[in-house]
Amino acid sequence: MKLLEIKNLSKSFNGRKVLEDISLTVEKGEVVSIIGPSGSGKSTLLRCTTFLETMDDGELSYSENPVVVSNNGRAVYPSKNELKEAKKHFSLVFQNFNLFPHFNVLKNVSDAPIHVLKREKEEVIEESMKILKKVGLEEKINSYPCELSGGQQQRVAIARALVMNPDMLYFDEPTSALDPEITAGILRIMKELAEEKMTMVIVTHEIDFARAVSDRVIFMDGGYIIEQGAPKDVIDNPSNERTKAFLKKLSV
Amino acid sequence: MRQNKKMSNLKAKNNRIRSLIGTALIFSMIVSMFLCLMPITAYAEKQTFTVGFDAEFPPYGYKDASGEYVGFDLDLAAEVCKRSNWELVKQPIDWDSKDMELNSGAIDCIWNGFTINGREDKYTWSTPYIDNSQVVVVKKDSDINKLSDLEGKTVVVQADSSALAAFTGEDATDENKKLAKSFAELQQTADYNSAFLNLESGMVQAICMDVGIANYQTAKRGDKFRILEEKVSSEKYGIGFKLGNDTLRDKVQEILFDMKSDGTFDEIAKKWNLETSVCLSADDKYIDKEETSSSSQKTDDSGIKFGDMFIQLADGMKSTILIFVLTLLFSMPLGLLLTFIRMSRFKIIQMIAKLYISIIRGTPLMLQLLVVCYGPYYIFGWELGKGYRFYAVIIGFSLNYAAYFAEIFRAGIQAVPNGQREAASILGYSNAQTFRKIIFPQMVKHVLPPVTNEIITLVKDTSLAFVLAYTEIFTIAKQIAAAQTNIIPLFAAGLFYYVFNFIVAFVMSRIEKKLSYYK
Numbered sequence A: 001m002k003l004l005e006i007k008n009l010s011k012s013f014n015g016r017k018v019l020e021d022i023s024l025t026v027e028k029g030e031v032v033s034i035i036g037p038s039g040s041g042k043s044t045l046l047r048c049t050t051f052l053e054t055m056d057d058g059e060l061s062y063s064e065n066p067v068v069v070s071n072n073g074r075a076v077y078p079s080k081n082e083l084k085e086a087k088k089h090f091s092l093v094f095q096n097f098n099l100f101p102h103f104n105v106l107k108n109v110s111d112a113p114i115h116v117l118k119r120e121k122e123e124v125i126e127e128s129m130k131i132l133k134k135v136g137l138e139e140k141i142n143s144y145p146c147e148l149s150g151g152q153q154q155r156v157a158i159a160r161a162l163v164m165n166p167d168m169l170y171f172d173e174p175t176s177a178l179d180p181e182i183t184a185g186i187l188r189i190m191k192e193l194a195e196e197k198m199t200m201v202i203v204t205h206e207i208d209f210a211r212a213v214s215d216r217v218i219f220m221d222g223g224y225i226i227e228q229g230a231p232k233d234v235i236d237n238p239s240n241e242r243t244k245a246f247l248k249k250l251s252v
Numbered sequence B: 001m002r003q004n005k006k007m008s009n010l011k012a013k014n015n016r017i018r019s020l021i022g023t024a025l026i027f028s029m030i031v032s033m034f035l036c037l038m039p040i041t042a043y044a045e046k047q048t049f050t051v052g053f054d055a056e057f058p059p060y061g062y063k064d065a066s067g068e069y070v071g072f073d074l075d076l077a078a079e080v081c082k083r084s085n086w087e088l089v090k091q092p093i094d095w096d097s098k099d100m101e102l103n104s105g106a107i108d109c110i111w112n113g114f115t116i117n118g119r120e121d122k123y124t125w126s127t128p129y130i131d132n133s134q135v136v137v138v139k140k141d142s143d144i145n146k147l148s149d150l151e152g153k154t155v156v157v158q159a160d161s162s163a164l165a166a167f168t169g170e171d172a173t174d175e176n177k178k179l180a181k182s183f184a185e186l187q188q189t190a191d192y193n194s195a196f197l198n199l200e201s202g203m204v205q206a207i208c209m210d211v212g213i214a215n216y217q218t219a220k221r222g223d224k225f226r227i228l229e230e231k232v233s234s235e236k237y238g239i240g241f242k243l244g245n246d247t248l249r250d251k252v253q254e255i256l257f258d259m260k261s262d263g264t265f266d267e268i269a270k271k272w273n274l275e276t277s278v279c280l281s282a283d284d285k286y287i288d289k290e291e292t293s294s295s296s297q298k299t300d301d302s303g304i305k306f307g308d309m310f311i312q313l314a315d316g317m318k319s320t321i322l323i324f325v326l327t328l329l330f331s332m333p334l335g336l337l338l339t340f341i342r343m344s345r346f347k348i349i350q351m352i353a354k355l356y357i358s359i360i361r362g363t364p365l366m367l368q369l370l371v372v373c374y375g376p377y378y379i380f381g382w383e384l385g386k387g388y389r390f391y392a393v394i395i396g397f398s399l400n401y402a403a404y405f406a407e408i409f410r411a412g413i414q415a416v417p418n419g420q421r422e423a424a425s426i427l428g429y430s431n432a433q434t435f436r437k438i439i440f441p442q443m444v445k446h447v448l449p450p451v452t453n454e455i456i457t458l459v460k461d462t463s464l465a466f467v468l469a470y471t472e473i474f475t476i477a478k479q480i481a482a483a484q485t486n487i488i489p490l491f492a493a494g495l496f497y498y499v500f501n502f503i504v505a506f507v508m509s510r511i512e513k514k515l516s517y518y519k
Helices: A042-049 A080-087 A105-115 A121-134 A150-162 A180-195 A207-213 A241-250 B002-008 B012-022 B025-045 B072-084 B095-103 B162-168 B174-182 B192-200 B211-220 B246-261 B264-271 B295-342 B347-362 B365-380 B388-414 B418-427 B431-468 B473-484 B488-517
Strands: A002-013 A016-027 A031-035 A057-062 A065-071 A074-076 A090-093 A168-172 A199-203 A216-221 A224-229 B048-053 B061-063 B087-092 B109-115 B130-139 B154-158 B185-189 B206-210 B225-227 B233-241
Touching: A002 A042, A016 A042, A016 A199, A016 A224, A031 A042, A031 A207, A042 A168, A042 A199, A065 A080, A080 B418, A090 A150, A090 B418, A105 A121, A105 A150, A105 B431, A121 A150, A150 A180, A180 A199, A180 A207, A216 A241, A224 A241, B048 B072, B048 B095, B061 B072, B061 B087, B061 B109, B072 B087, B072 B109, B072 B246, B072 B264, B095 B109, B095 B473, B109 B130, B130 B162, B130 B192, B130 B211, B154 B162, B154 B192, B162 B174, B162 B185, B162 B206, B162 B233, B185 B192, B192 B206, B192 B211, B192 B365, B206 B211, B211 B225, B233 B246, B246 B264, B295 B347, B295 B388, B295 B431, B295 B473, B295 B488, B347 B388, B365 B388, B365 B431, B388 B431, B418 B431, B431 B473, B431 B488, B473 B488
Parallel strands: A031 A199, A031 A216, A057 A074, A090 A168, A168 A199, B048 B087, B048 B109, B154 B185, B154 B206
Antiparallel strands: A002 A016, A002 A057, A057 A065, A065 A074, A216 A224, B109 B233, B130 B206, B130 B225, B130 B233
């Protein structure tokens, strides 16, 4: 099943095009990495698919249900309630974690399922504990974000996303704000999720990681999807000059 | 800072004393020591003759249309100075602070329709020159026709005026004391203008004042008021010098007699329509101190009053705390509402809040209080009754503080990182949930320090309620200080404000500490 389907998405800021005619499909269980130089539109693409930005034109469907449709060259958004329903399909892990500083770890993870999804409190707490244990933070449930390291905060953020039970997860440069030795821990968790067949779309600069976990790698530049395919094709054997140039810069 | 700014909008006439009060207690002690030294320098030169007067007391002394200080007494003083080659300094004073002005040497005399009766041994007096009686002014269509009709009515007098003394002073007749007790309330006001505003808008039913002023005011204000025939008391005006300053008194007195005999005095009286009241006569003697009650009895009296002072101040404290609590209670939610309007997505709605904040921040709180209190009558003709005074104080303060809180809250909301809203959006929180659960608690933490500042300013600003004649601690302290020629009530009030603010600061720092569990 196509969990995500984007058709002809375009977006500009103050007349400057940042995304141009993007079409993309993500199948259930697929892990897709998006790479490309900064300013290429990767993050904006993620922000459009998660409704943090509104696209100018294009169509967007989750689980084959249309959410945003195109009408006369303009994207038409649904009502607030329908948008809220659509948000249940996915969750997003931010580069800067964006944990709620005044909530402790357990409340950060469990508050939304209880108050947004209106699930039973005991059940949510139990599940939150399970997931926090999985990311190795069962001893920190009463700590506040300011008492945690960056890596620990990002693990809480991943737990917070997982407990919402989304069909798919977006990651927006999840390790860019972290020290290299901490990065590995986060990547390990993401790798485990991939092995559990979690559908993931990851914007990343970790080329080795992208190669290891991705089913498909997308290279973006200047607001366009330049090249996409299996990691061994796009990363190890790129056909496009711009992809080659980008990868060459990364390898020092 | 804001307190100071507001203070500068207070009437200029009591700047010196007011700033004295505003300063910390230690400083005020130093300043009062300085003031004690001032007479020495003043007398050393003796070039100037400084007359203290209430600039809101026509026809004796007031500001005319062109902004000059004019009046019967000032004309007399000018003539005296002319004849003795002195330079006249017209010094408007806060009537409640007149004794401090005089005793500190800041003024040489009080010359301002100043009633001798009841104050015989507090000043060195000239001979009486005006016979004045206390009369009652009511609305033209009022059903009050004689003094006994005042039973159950609200009557207003000027603070520390001879009308007040006629009702409650030491020398008040039993009859007048009884009459005053029959009133629903005997209110005090800072000036006659607000007394007439109160009368016209129906907040009070009668004003008691000097007949000369009553004639002048009722004539000037058109056909709206009338004076009762029955008089409350009869009294005389003199020039008050500092007790013991006979030299200056004698000199001025001599010139006055000269003026009387060559007709200048009566000419000036005629100019101010006071010729019927003049009683200056060379046959009169100075008011002899020995004729009046002995000074030892006086000390006893003030001893008793000392205990009363704290009871009265305690009453004022209750009022101050009430203003404080109610203002906070209303201004904070109102401020938050204003913040929402100010941060609206729609430019036009934003403009409403911007305009409101701009007006409130750009005009003195004192003026806003007056508008809130008297505006309903003068703009819409609503008579809101005497109970409205208290509501006006609360409404005025709440509207003012809401504007300041709104801007603080806006800054607090904008200080919450955008990532917080984005995370909440991804998790599916509604806008209301996002504000209530995520933004608001973080905003509270951000705004605590500026809000503490604002609350401390509010404690001190409550003293501005005096412009609406609402008797909170500052008003009462000033009145007691004036009545007893004693600065202790002001110190006591200062101490109260300080302790109050100390508690506020303590409580706020505890709350801040409580919220420091996260960064």
